[in-house]
Amino acid sequence: MTLPNLFANIGAIVYEADIATLQHAMSTGQCTAQDLVRACQERIAAIDHGGPGIRSVLELNPDALSIAAALDQERTDGHLRGPLHGIPMLLKDNIDTADQMLTTAGSLALVGSRVTQDATVAQKLRAAGAILLGKANMSEWANFRSSHSSSGWSGRGRQTRNPYVLDRTPCGSSSGSAAAVAASLCVVALGTETDGSIVCPASICGVVGIKPTVGLTSRAGVIPISATQDTIGPHARTVADAVTVLAAIAGLDPRDPATSAGSFPNDYAALLDPHALRCARIGVLRDVFKHGPAVGRVYEQSLATLAAHGAELIEVTLTAEAAGSGDGERLILLYEFKDGLRRYLAERVAGPGGEALPHNLADIIAFNNQYQAEELPYFEQETMLAAQAVGDLDSPEYLEALTISRDAAQAGIDTLLSSHRLDALVAPTKTPAWLIDLLNGDNYLGGSSGPAARAGYPLITVPSGFIHGLPVGLTFMGTAYSEPMLIRLAYAFEQATMARRPPQFLPTLNLP
Numbered sequence: 001m002t003l004p005n006l007f008a009n010i011g012a013i014v015y016e017a018d019i020a021t022l023q024h025a026m027s028t029g030q031c032t033a034q035d036l037v038r039a040c041q042e043r044i045a046a047i048d049h050g051g052p053g054i055r056s057v058l059e060l061n062p063d064a065l066s067i068a069a070a071l072d073q074e075r076t077d078g079h080l081r082g083p084l085h086g087i088p089m090l091l092k093d094n095i096d097t098a099d100q101m102l103t104t105a106g107s108l109a110l111v112g113s114r115v116t117q118d119a120t121v122a123q124k125l126r127a128a129g130a131i132l133l134g135k136a137n138m139s140e141w142a143n144f145r146s147s148h149s150s151s152g153w154s155g156r157g158r159q160t161r162n163p164y165v166l167d168r169t170p171c172g173s174s175s176g177s178a179a180a181v182a183a184s185l186c187v188v189a190l191g192t193e194t195d196g197s198i199v200c201p202a203s204i205c206g207v208v209g210i211k212p213t214v215g216l217t218s219r220a221g222v223i224p225i226s227a228t229q230d231t232i233g234p235h236a237r238t239v240a241d242a243v244t245v246l247a248a249i250a251g252l253d254p255r256d257p258a259t260s261a262g263s264f265p266n267d268y269a270a271l272l273d274p275h276a277l278r279c280a281r282i283g284v285l286r287d288v289f290k291h292g293p294a295v296g297r298v299y300e301q302s303l304a305t306l307a308a309h310g311a312e313l314i315e316v317t318l319t320a321e322a323a324g325s326g327d328g329e330r331l332i333l334l335y336e337f338k339d340g341l342r343r344y345l346a347e348r349v350a351g352p353g354g355e356a357l358p359h360n361l362a363d364i365i366a367f368n369n370q371y372q373a374e375e376l377p378y379f380e381q382e383t384m385l386a387a388q389a390v391g392d393l394d395s396p397e398y399l400e401a402l403t404i405s406r407d408a409a410q411a412g413i414d415t416l417l418s419s420h421r422l423d424a425l426v427a428p429t430k431t432p433a434w435l436i437d438l439l440n441g442d443n444y445l446g447g448s449s450g451p452a453a454r455a456g457y458p459l460i461t462v463p464s465g466f467i468h469g470l471p472v473g474l475t476f477m478g479t480a481y482s483e484p485m486l487i488r489l490a491y492a493f494e495q496a497t498m499a500r501r502p503p504q505f506l507p508t509l510n511l512p
Helices: 003-008 019-027 033-048 064-076 120-127 175-182 199-204 239-249 257-261 292-308 327-345 361-370 382-389 396-419 450-455 483-497
Strands: 057-060 088-092 131-136 188-193 208-211 231-236 281-284 312-315 424-428 459-467 470-477
Touching: 019 033, 019 239, 033 057, 033 064, 033 088, 033 131, 057 175, 064 131, 088 120, 088 175, 120 131, 120 239, 131 175, 175 188, 175 199, 175 231, 188 239, 199 208, 199 459, 199 470, 208 239, 208 483, 231 239, 239 459, 239 483, 292 312, 292 424, 292 459, 292 470, 292 483, 327 361, 327 382, 327 396, 327 450, 361 382, 396 424, 396 450, 424 483, 459 483, 470 483
Parallel strands: 088 131, 088 188, 281 312, 281 424
Antiparallel strands: 057 131, 188 231, 208 231, 208 459, 424 470, 459 470
16 A cells, blocks of 8 residues: 555545535534544654654644534534634644643744743634644744754754655745645644745645735734734635635734734635636736746646636736845844844743743843754854844834835835736745755745735735646735735636645655
8 A cells, every 4th residue: 555545544534624524524423523633643643753754743732632522512512613613723833822732933942931821813713613733843933043944944843844755845934834734634724924934835835825914813922033024824725724714813903013904804705716717817927036947837837727717917027126135124034033032032931840931032042052952953043143133123224124125015016916907916936845955954946925025915825736746836916905806816726726636755756
């Protein structure tokens, strides 16, 4: 029996299953939420911690089965909280949960401290009936420690691997979230993005990723990088499932002032129109990053699909300022990371063992130096050192960089959309997964997430094809709070292509 078929029989009830299918199974008595939790736990034991060893799951929630039992009882009593009732999902390890699980951003430096309340998105998911199954591994500190890092590596979880080809990267920083969803270790998962950290692992691991507008979802209780770019969004195997999660977590939050400007649809499910490409006007971006001929061929096939289903395609080009190198963005992130981490750590408390509590970035740097064998075996912390060296957020250098970077990106995207009367822009999301290289770091060749990241605008990536068995995705990009239109277009494209295939857990690629 081949590996994929063997694994399909372990925890088979959740293998490639979507939320609607599992809700039907629970409503008709074919299974319970407890069955779903056990099935996910079986697959994690067999595939993630054993077997191929994907290493996408850092820890399991010891309360998951008891939570599932309570939700099963609610169902028996006729009370359903919504479409996520009884659905197991993973959270990226930078999202606070005030339970028996840790929240560490993958770092051993935070193992000894605890949080006092759930992140707002975690609160919303619990209220919606989702079962927080565990924490997903991630690129440590959301890949903001070193410019020579290996995506998916953390001191706490070590290297996450790509379930399609195991010696390939899962990309980062929401690496574990995307890899776990791809391998059916959970039904859906939550990730975070500053620039590419939802959409890159989604593309490279063959799943759907939604990076919302900054302000659509709350960042309260999430270990930060950037107050102006961070956002929280889902990974799922279908657009419909990703939208279900987004609907549960979107909304205003007094704990995060950025959400005050939000506008939220009343019915996200109504957006799922398979005919939405008819008469849509879509701008085609070709020069956002250098991606090579193989990605270009898949992109051309995607464009042909869009056109065949009624979309009008218009060739457009972002200005150099909007597409820019991101030097100003890096400076912004250095300032905001230092300030945001200090604010975040001030809300944590010492753990039950009374371990030393880090209070700021300097404490994290000192911890890494003290435990170099565990935290610095392959790459250093030069990005953290650079952040520690910058000043406060009232620095003219920071304020100037913020204005230039954000305004140029917003103006570039908005000008294209308005001047050509476009509903959205499209671009290839990323190159195929590169080989994991712990010694030299990522062979990062660029991606299309940068302009929207700097603007604070939304992205949706959908599987669009394969290159020698490695997935690649198509990105839909829009202006602020254009999620409804992007969801319509992404769903219609998904239904037209059905490009996603389950991973095969290949040890390596035998290229001719």
